[in-house]
Amino acid sequence: MMFLNCQKPGLIRDPYVYAPDSVLLDLEDAVAQREKDAARFSLFHALREIDYRGVERVVRINGLDTAYWEEDVRCAVAGGCDSIRIPKTETAEDVRRVEQAVAEAEREFGIEPGRTLIMAALESARGVLNALEICSASPRLFGIALSGGDYTKDLQTGISGTGVELMGARQHMIIAARAAGVQCFDTVWTSLCDMEGFRRETEMIHAMGFDGKSVINPRQIPIVHEIFTPKAKEIDFAEKVVREIDEKRAQGIGVFTVDGKMIDIAFYDGAKRVLALARASGVYKGEL
Amino acid sequence: MRNAVGREIPDEILKLTGKEPFQGNLYKNGVPFRRYAPIVRPVMDNRHSKLVRDIREALEKCGAHSGMTVSFHHHFRDGDLIVCMVMEEIRKMGLKNITLAATSLGKAHDALVPMIEDGTITRIEASGVRGKIGEAISAGKLKGLAIMRSHGGRVRSLVTGETRVDIAFIGAPTSDDYGNLRGIGGKTDCGVLSYSYVDGDQAEHVVAITDCLVPFPNFPAHISMTKVDYVCVVDAIGIPEKIATGAAKPTTDQRKLMMAEYCTQVVVNTPYFKDGFSYQTGVGGASIASTISLTKIMKERGIKMGFGVGGLTKPMCDLLDSGMVRLLLDTQDFDLDAVASVRNPAHHRITASAYANPFNKGAFVNRLDYVILAALEVDVHFNCNVVVGSDGVITGAQGGHPDTAQGAKCTIVITPLLQGRIPAVCSDVTTVTTPGESIDVVVTDYGVAVNPNRHDLLDALCAAGTIPLKTIEELRDTAYAIAGEPQKVEFGDRVVGIIEARDGTIMDVVYQVKD
Numbered sequence: 001m002m003f004l005n006c007q008k009p010g011l012i013r014d015p016y017v018y019a020p021d022s023v024l025l026d027l028e029d030a031v032a033q034r035e036k037d038a039a040r041f042s043l044f045h046a047l048r049e050i051d052y053r054g055v056e057r058v059v060r061i062n063g064l065d066t067a068y069w070e071e072d073v074r075c076a077v078a079g080g081c082d083s084i085r086i087p088k089t090e091t092a093e094d095v096r097r098v099e100q101a102v103a104e105a106e107r108e109f110g111i112e113p114g115r116t117l118i119m120a121a122l123e124s125a126r127g128v129l130n131a132l133e134i135c136s137a138s139p140r141l142f143g144i145a146l147s148g149g150d151y152t153k154d155l156q157t158g159i160s161g162t163g164v165e166l167m168g169a170r171q172h173m174i175i176a177a178r179a180a181g182v183q184c185f186d187t188v189w190t191s192l193c194d195m196e197g198f199r200r201e202t203e204m205i206h207a208m209g210f211d212g213k214s215v216i217n218p219r220q221i222p223i224v225h226e227i228f229t230p231k232a233k234e235i236d237f238a239e240k241v242v243r244e245i246d247e248k249r250a251q252g253i254g255v256f257t258v259d260g261k262m263i264d265i266a267f268y269d270g271a272k273r274v275l276a277l278a279r280a281s282g283v284y285k286g287e288l
Numbered sequence: 289m290r291n292a293v294g295r296e297i298p299d300e301i302l303k304l305t306g307k308e309p310f311q312g313n314l315y316k317n318g319v320p321f322r323r324y325a326p327i328v329r330p331v332m333d334n335r336h337s338k339l340v341r342d343i344r345e346a347l348e349k350c351g352a353h354s355g356m357t358v359s360f361h362h363h364f365r366d367g368d369l370i371v372c373m374v375m376e377e378i379r380k381m382g383l384k385n386i387t388l389a390a391t392s393l394g395k396a397h398d399a400l401v402p403m404i405e406d407g408t409i410t411r412i413e414a415s416g417v418r419g420k421i422g423e424a425i426s427a428g429k430l431k432g433l434a435i436m437r438s439h440g441g442r443v444r445s446l447v448t449g450e451t452r453v454d455i456a457f458i459g460a461p462t463s464d465d466y467g468n469l470r471g472i473g474g475k476t477d478c479g480v481l482s483y484s485y486v487d488g489d490q491a492e493h494v495v496a497i498t499d500c501l502v503p504f505p506n507f508p509a510h511i512s513m514t515k516v517d518y519v520c521v522v523d524a525i526g527i528p529e530k531i532a533t534g535a536a537k538p539t540t541d542q543r544k545l546m547m548a549e550y551c552t553q554v555v556v557n558t559p560y561f562k563d564g565f566s567y568q569t570g571v572g573g574a575s576i577a578s579t580i581s582l583t584k585i586m587k588e589r590g591i592k593m594g595f596g597v598g599g600l601t602k603p604m605c606d607l608l609d610s611g612m613v614r615l616l617l618d619t620q621d622f623d624l625d626a627v628a629s630v631r632n633p634a635h636h637r638i639t640a641s642a643y644a645n646p647f648n649k650g651a652f653v654n655r656l657d658y659v660i661l662a663a664l665e666v667d668v669h670f671n672c673n674v675v676v677g678s679d680g681v682i683t684g685a686q687g688g689h690p691d692t693a694q695g696a697k698c699t700i701v702i703t704p705l706l707q708g709r710i711p712a713v714c715s716d717v718t719t720v721t722t723p724g725e726s727i728d729v730v731v732t733d734y735g736v737a738v739n740p741n742r743h744d745l746l747d748a749l750c751a752a753g754t755i756p757l758k759t760i761e762e763l764r765d766t767a768y769a770i771a772g773e774p775q776k777v778e779f780g781d782r783v784v785g786i787i788e789a790r791d792g793t794i795m796d797v798v799y800q801v802k803d
Contacts, residue, residue, distance in 0.1 A: 017733050218542035
């Protein structure tokens with residue numbers, strides 16, 4: 001998910017050339033106070049006029065404690081965005097307020113009801129602790145994201161680059177997201193001169209189970225893709241697991257080995273997920 | 289009359305210049321001509337001094353007169369002080385109708401505009417014109433024509449006698465009192481003096497201007513005393529920080545890096561990428577990034593470059609230092625590292641004639657495997673424009689673009705699909721400066737197009753499977769879908785400039801812009 005400042009038309013013009021999976025069109029922190037309306041204007045026309053070529057368009061609205069967020073929602077929904085990102089989410093009620101505004105905007109502008117999804121950014125200790133209720137607050141809510149900068153401020157610490165200060169939040173959020181059946185996205189890495197650090201952190205959050213990472217520069221995209229795209233070996237193994245489980249199940253066999261590893265039905269969904277991700281990443285053209 | 293790239297060349301321009309319309313790259317191949325020879329004034333008296341008091345004295349001794357042609361070189365780039373210094377003296381002498389034949393003109397020469405307006409300068413011949421002079425020409429302020437020709441084309445023009453230089457002024461970072469000139473060793477180093485050799489050979493008078501007089505002999509001389517009539521010492525010939533800057537940091541712009549990667553993939557997947565290949569690249573972020581990424585693949589595959597040629601930057605000199613290229617052939621230095629590298633014995637100075645003159649018995653460009661170029665516009669016929677902006681104003685220079693594009697076996701043009709809000713890939717370029725027959729591959733951020741005439745390259749790149757191949761029409765359509773099809777620039781009726789092909793025929797003309 002690549003962050004883009006709506007105040008800068010040159011940035012939101014054609015970000016799809018960098019092949020992000022989604023773009024976050026920001027009306028919040030990146031936009032100067034006096035440019036809020038201009039950014040909204042750019043956003044609306046970008047959503048209406050630009051073919052983002054399959055890249056999902058997420059709009060980050062201003063905080064619910066500002067005078068801007070409701071008009072942000074109207075503008076984003078009218079433009080036809082794919083989802084709204086709520087900043088500084090702390091409670092399920094926050095999600096429901098936005099849900100209601102989104103539903104009203106969909107009605108007002110004749111958008112198919114339920115088309116506009118929601119994601120919630122957790123940026124405080126309270127928000128992180130309430131992760132499960134936030135994840136379960138709305139059928140429109142497809143995922144949560146950690147916002148490391150504000151969260152560490154709330155913890156009265158800072159970003160160290162090691163990830164130690166974010167460890168608890170990351171663990172808690174991924175568990176809550178999985179419990180609620182929604183996706184979980186990691187925070188940005190802001191040190192552009194330390195690409196190795198970015199790679200290490202991305203590898204770590206991938207191993208933790210996150211579904212993706214926010215990026216602030218297109219240079220970071222190929223690294224995220226490289227780490228999240230299943231490797232040929234993983235794809236081969238997943239294919240074998242799916243085929244073997246389908247075959248063995250028909251024969252009434254529950255446990256068996258594939259390439260020397262013990263496999264049972266519990267591996268089925270994971271293998272299917274690897275193949276789906278590989279297909280979405282364009283590296284798998286098989287039938288499974 | 290319509291020429292080979294479909295441009296209408298007005299009959300009155302053909303008549304006025306005595307030129308033919310462009311008829312294809314090889315129209316003059318093998319056609320004999322007699323080399324023009326200037327008058328030489330022998331120096332036999334061993335008491336003769338070449339030193340003059342000032343530029344005024346040099347002008348007077350050379351017989352400066354109204355209607356004469358004076359020439360300059362552009363190795364001092366935006367830091368050049370010589371052109372304005374000399375032209376101001378000419379203006380003070382009250383001389384008019386001067387033809388200014390420079391290798392290139394830029395922002396350093398904005399002060400010449402009043403001399404164009406008052407008729408001191410009435411004709412300009414240059415590789416191109418940036419800055420306010422370009423605006424003045426496009427506004428119709430130059431009384432005569434501006435002729436834009438490539439570096440190689442300029443040498444041709446001088447050796448055929450089409451351009452006859454009365455006085456050549458050669459800025460020299462160091463000179464002795466007898467006119468042995470070097471591009472290094474002074475306080476205003478530019479590295480090499482490649483573009484000036486032909487002026488030394490072909491001008492009626494040659495004046496060296498230096499701000500660093502050194503003991504005789506200034507050796508090994510880049511330009512020999514045998515060609516120099518007078519030596520003039522001035523306080524400063526240039527502004528060092530505007531001549532050669534520190535090496536540009538490698539770009540971190542992902543769009544440029546993407547284009548660089550596509551370019552590298554094109555190079556490594558074409559048949560000329562083998563040990564001993566030859567290569568020229570530019571100074572843009574994507575070009576430099578491509579050189580860096582290409583180096584990694586060369587190391588992986590154990591391939592070394594035979595020679596690198598043209599204007600040089602640090603990444604090319606790094607290749608020499610690391611033994612990845614056998615030798616460098618230098619025509620110009622763009623950064624301090626390249627200037628310093630001139631002292632490396634494998635870093636060779638070459639003349640503009642050896643580099644690119646189409647009318648000698650074979651130039652280095654003919655032996656290039658790859659050249660990486662930029663362009664303001666490329667059209668669906670692969671014609672390029674590197675001189676005239678999308679607003680119709682003269683704003684760039686041909687440089688070695690047409691020379692290397694024709695000479696190289698694989699000519700790659702890198703350009704973002706949109707230059708700001710203007711499509712860089714379009715139906716018809718504003719002005720043709722390099723013909724499509726010279727261009728093989730166009731690399732953009734939206735994909736790579738191969739000239740259909742090069743099905744051999746297309747087959748190789750298709751087989752590689754690592755390059756997002758598009759047709760040039762697809763790229764144009766994508767650009768138009770995003771930015772809309774630009775309206776044609778509205779020009780007036782008067783021709784203000786000629787884009788000359790390498791062989792001296794007319795590639796295109798530039799009209800005065802409407803107010």
